[in-house]
Amino acid sequence: MRSLILTAMARIFFAIMLAGSVWVLLRGHNEPGGGFIGGLVGAAGFATLALAAGVETARRALVLHPVVLMGAGLAIAFVSGVPGIVTDASFLTHQWGSLAGVKLGTTIVFDLGVYMVVVGGVLSFMFRLYEEDAA
Amino acid sequence: MADAATLLVLWPVLIPIATAALTAALWRSPAAQRWVGMASLMLLLAASLALTYVVATEGVVAKQFGDWAAPFGITFVADPLSAAMIAISGVLAFAVGIFALSDIRPRHERNGFHPLFHGLMAGVNGAFLTGDIFNLYVWFEVMLITTLGLLVVQRGRAQIDGALKYAAMNLFGTILFLIAVALLYGATGTLNMADLARILPGMEMSPGLTASALLFLAAFGIKAGVFPLFFWLPASYHTAPIAIAALFAGLLTKVGVYAAFRVFTLLFEMEGGGLREIVAVVAALTMITGVFGAAIQWNVRRILSFHIISQIGYMLMGLAIATPVAIAGAVFYIVHHIIVKANLFLLAGAIRKAAGTDDLRKAGGLLKSHPWLAVLFLIPALSLAGLPPLSGFWAKFLVIDASLREEVWWLAAVALLVGALTLFSMSKIWMEAFWKKPVLVRATPRRVPVAFVAPIVLLGAVTLTIGLFADPFVEYARTATAVLVDPADYIAAVFPEEGPVQAAGTAYPGTANHSQGAVE
Numbered sequence: 001m002r003s004l005i006l007t008a009m010a011r012i013f014f015a016i017m018l019a020g021s022v023w024v025l026l027r028g029h030n031e032p033g034g035g036f037i038g039g040l041v042g043a044a045g046f047a048t049l050a051l052a053a054g055v056e057t058a059r060r061a062l063v064l065h066p067v068v069l070m071g072a073g074l075a076i077a078f079v080s081g082v083p084g085i086v087t088d089a090s091f092l093t094h095q096w097g098s099l100a101g102v103k104l105g106t107t108i109v110f111d112l113g114v115y116m117v118v119v120g121g122v123l124s125f126m127f128r129l130y131e132e133d134a135a
Numbered sequence: 136m137a138d139a140a141t142l143l144v145l146w147p148v149l150i151p152i153a154t155a156a157l158t159a160a161l162w163r164s165p166a167a168q169r170w171v172g173m174a175s176l177m178l179l180l181a182a183s184l185a186l187t188y189v190v191a192t193e194g195v196v197a198k199q200f201g202d203w204a205a206p207f208g209i210t211f212v213a214d215p216l217s218a219a220m221i222a223i224s225g226v227l228a229f230a231v232g233i234f235a236l237s238d239i240r241p242r243h244e245r246n247g248f249h250p251l252f253h254g255l256m257a258g259v260n261g262a263f264l265t266g267d268i269f270n271l272y273v274w275f276e277v278m279l280i281t282t283l284g285l286l287v288v289q290r291g292r293a294q295i296d297g298a299l300k301y302a303a304m305n306l307f308g309t310i311l312f313l314i315a316v317a318l319l320y321g322a323t324g325t326l327n328m329a330d331l332a333r334i335l336p337g338m339e340m341s342p343g344l345t346a347s348a349l350l351f352l353a354a355f356g357i358k359a360g361v362f363p364l365f366f367w368l369p370a371s372y373h374t375a376p377i378a379i380a381a382l383f384a385g386l387l388t389k390v391g392v393y394a395a396f397r398v399f400t401l402l403f404e405m406e407g408g409g410l411r412e413i414v415a416v417v418a419a420l421t422m423i424t425g426v427f428g429a430a431i432q433w434n435v436r437r438i439l440s441f442h443i444i445s446q447i448g449y450m451l452m453g454l455a456i457a458t459p460v461a462i463a464g465a466v467f468y469i470v471h472h473i474i475v476k477a478n479l480f481l482l483a484g485a486i487r488k489a490a491g492t493d494d495l496r497k498a499g500g501l502l503k504s505h506p507w508l509a510v511l512f513l514i515p516a517l518s519l520a521g522l523p524p525l526s527g528f529w530a531k532f533l534v535i536d537a538s539l540r541e542e543v544w545w546l547a548a549v550a551l552l553v554g555a556l557t558l559f560s561m562s563k564i565w566m567e568a569f570w571k572k573p574v575l576v577r578a579t580p581r582r583v584p585v586a587f588v589a590p591i592v593l594l595g596a597v598t599l600t601i602g603l604f605a606d607p608f609v610e611y612a613r614t615a616t617a618v619l620v621d622p623a624d625y626i627a628a629v630f631p632e633e634g635p636v637q638a639a640g641t642a643y644p645g646t647a648n649h650s651q652g653a654v655e
Contacts, residue, residue: 071159071250078153084201091145093202 003052010052014061017045025115026108035111039118046119047126055130058123066124073116080109140189144198144211144264146182147221150175151257158249165244169236172249176232179256183225190218191611195618195628197266197329205266205629206327212266214625215615216466220263220393223473226597227385228256230590234481235378237586243376246288255281255382262390266629268319268402269326271394272312275358279305282387285379286371297371304367308357315350318343319402329629332401332622348403348410355398358391361451362420365444369428372443373436373493377484380436384443385477389469392450396465400619405457415455419546422448422553429560433495435483435568438560439476442519445553446472452550453534456541463616464533467609471518471526471601478515478594482508485587486568495564500573505583509569514595516565518602520558526601529609 021042028034050058062069083106084093096105154175158168190196190213200209213221232252239248258277265271279302286298320326322343323334338344353364360368368388372380405411425445432438450472453465483493489505490498502509518525521532531554538547601608618624 065162067159067162067247067250071156071162074152074156075160078149078156085142090199090202091142091149092200 006052010049014045014049017048018042021045021115025111028111029108035114036118038111039115040122042115043119043122043126046123047130050127050130055127055134059127062123064120066120066127068120070117070120070124073113073118073120075113076116077110077113080106080113140193141196141198143182143186143189144196144213147179147186147225147260148211148257148264150179150182151253151260154253155250155257158253159247165241165249168244168249172253173232173236175253176229180225180229183221186213187218187222189213190215191614195624197628206325206330209270210266210327210329210629211264212329212625212629213264214618214628215611216393216396216619217263219466219470219611219615220389221260223470224256224259224263224386227382227473227477227594230481230593231378231382231385231477233586233593234381234484234590237584238376238378238484240376243288246290247284248288248379251281251284251288252379252382255285255386259386259390263393266328267326268328268331268398269316272309272316275309275312275390275394278387278390279309282383285383286375288379289374289376291374293374297374300367301371304357304364308354308364311350311357312354315347315354318347318350322347327629328397328401329622329626332626335402336404344403348399351398351403352395352410352413355391355395356417358388359395359447359451360388360391360444361417361447362424362444365421365424368444369437369440372440373434377436377480377487381477381480381484384439384480385473388443388447389450389473392447392469395451396454396462396619399454400462401622401625405454411455411457414451415543415546418448418451418455419549420448421445421451422549426553426556426560430556434493435486435495435564436480436493438564439479439483442479442557442560443476445557446476446519448553449531449534449550452538452546455546456534456537456543458537458541459613459616459620460540461534461537462619463609463612464530464537466615467533467612468530470608470612471530471598474594474597474601475515475518475527478591478598479519481587481591481594482512482515485583485591486512486564488583488587489581490568490573491581495567497574498568499571500569502569508583509565511588511591511595512565512569514598516561517558518598520561521554522558524602526598526605529602529605533609533612 021038024033024041025035025038026033028038046058046062049061064072080094081092083095085091087093087095092110094106094110096103098104154171157171161167161171186196195212195214197210197212199205200211202208235248235252255278258274258281261274261277262271265274283298283302286301287294316326319331322341323331323338325331325334357364372383375383399405399410403410405414422445425441425443425448429438429441429445432441450465450468453461453468485508486498486501487493489501489508492498514525518527521527521530531550535547535550538550
């Protein structure tokens with residue numbers, strides 16, 4: 001079933017949800033938010049697009065295969081823990097520094113990895129479900 | 136650079152996680168996944184053996200994730216028991232990885248075999264190493280999800296059916312586990328196992344704690360496949376491709392047994408609350424139902440699935456008797472069993488390849504066409520039944536000897552009877568598949584690929600080594616038991632300075648007066 005209103009609005013919703021998800025991801029730095037919840041919002045954006053414009057369009061918008069995204073995210077989260085081993089202490093001991101007055105840490109790298117794993121994980125089954133529905 | 140020895144505790148989990156990530160990122164190229172996977176399994180084997188060596192020479196090793204001190208951070212602890220489990224699962228994963236080169240089809244790889252396989256190894260090793268009871272739950276979930284994925288890499292009605300039964304029962308188990316953890320946390324205010332080991336002996340067994348202990352027992356019982364919670368196991372294991380079934384058969388139920396040993400030595404006493412009596416009866420019934428279930432089956436993999444259950448009974452027997460001798464016997468039993476059981480499943484795969492069927496009634500004549508396969512089958516089969524001088528003999532000898540010393544005659548009698556029935560089951564496979572004249576005449580016998588034979592020989596060699604040179608292994612099991620029975624070493628490794636709980640500014644009820652006694 002195709003709805004004209006949904007199809008027309010889907011791209012706008014998609015852009016807003018994606019921007020919102022990145023905002024939630026970055027907000028998690030010091031306030032409620034973070035990679036997991038941000039990833040869910042982002043995945044919902046892609047799911048909306050898939051629902052309105054078809055799974056093929058959403059897959060093209062994602063560029064990477066969901067499982068590849070999941071793997072890359074897990075790899076990034078893994079890499080974020082490595083500096084802790086090299087410097088002093090233990091895996092996942094996060095490092096902090098500041099650049100031009102902004103506090104930066106390796107935790108954001110970890111969160112980015114979580115974000116990608118969640119988007120990839122949710123979409124890898126969501127896309128398949130929608131495809132089966134259409135078939 | 137942090138201390139290399141303590142970092143060894145992390146590698147058995149970090150290597151599979153990194154591999155799962157890499158193989159998922161290489162989704163488009165199954166060949167690349169295969170090579171990355173094999174390289175990682177070799178690394179994992181080396182890291183596992185190195186960890187076992189360090190633990191055997193230097194004692195218990197612990198590491199805090201993110202450098203957050205226990206009991207607040209998540210602790211990984213390698214004591215002799217977990218190190219042995221890590222080493223043996225490293226060997227098993229390596230062998231299964233080789234077998235999978237020939238057994239796993241491109242369509243299985245496209246359904247995610249490689250990332251799921253390494254994800255499962257991360258979950259299993261995480262469960263063996265973690266020193267935090269809630270973290271143990273997390274690793275159980277990792278195992279559950281990857282196992283479900285692996286059960287359905289071969290898409291078919293039977294696979295989906297098996298996976299559903301598996302999921303329903305195991306999800307129920309993890310919920311029980313979670314409730315048990317919640318009750319425990321409510322009563323003690325900590326989740327760190329070493330911290331719990333300091334606090335719990337000084338506490339009264341309140342109704343909440345008793346309920347928690349019983350829920351742990353039920354949750355691990357489901358995982359381990361004990362009577363009467365076992366029926367998910369024979370319903371699902373035989374549906375997966377052989378390499379995957381062998382991995383499940385070797386490792387999954389044993390993680391449940393391991394967790395039970397960990398919780399019921401480190402945290403709870405087996406005495407009181409009727410716990411011992413329950414476990415003893417459950418152990419006996421598990422042995423009996425498993426072996427009788429196997430007797431009526433004709434499918435090789437189904438027979439072997441039922442034998443997993445009956446063998447779990449022997450390990451529980453060690454837990455029920457709970458003397459140091461019995462626990463050492465059970466530890467030896469677990470190590471021996473992981474290798475033997477996985478090897479039998481790999482052999483079932485070889486038999487299917489050679490005979491073209493899983494059904495013993497249709498198979499036959501393999502002694503003539505594949506004589507070496509018959510010999511290789513006899514090693515784990517007779518070991519499972521407990522014939523000297525194979526590893527199973529010593530394993531059975533140790534637990535039965537322990538039950539005789541405690542004068543639990545009936546349990547020893549059941550164990551001996553089940554051993555005889557196991558021999559009957561194994562000889563049934565041998566007679567039907569190897570000895571009997573073939574039912575269907577085949578002009579050219581099918582070849583069994585080298586990738587099938589190599590891991591079977593490797594695991595057979597491990598079984599022979601454990602059997603012929605049992606002394607160092609029994610000695611190691613005794614060392615492992617010493618740490619289990621008296622957790623002072625375990626606690627000292629997690630809390631290097633005395634009384635870090637107080638130093639961190641939070642005193643738990645019952646800690647202050649107890650901690651000195653436990654650490655000394």
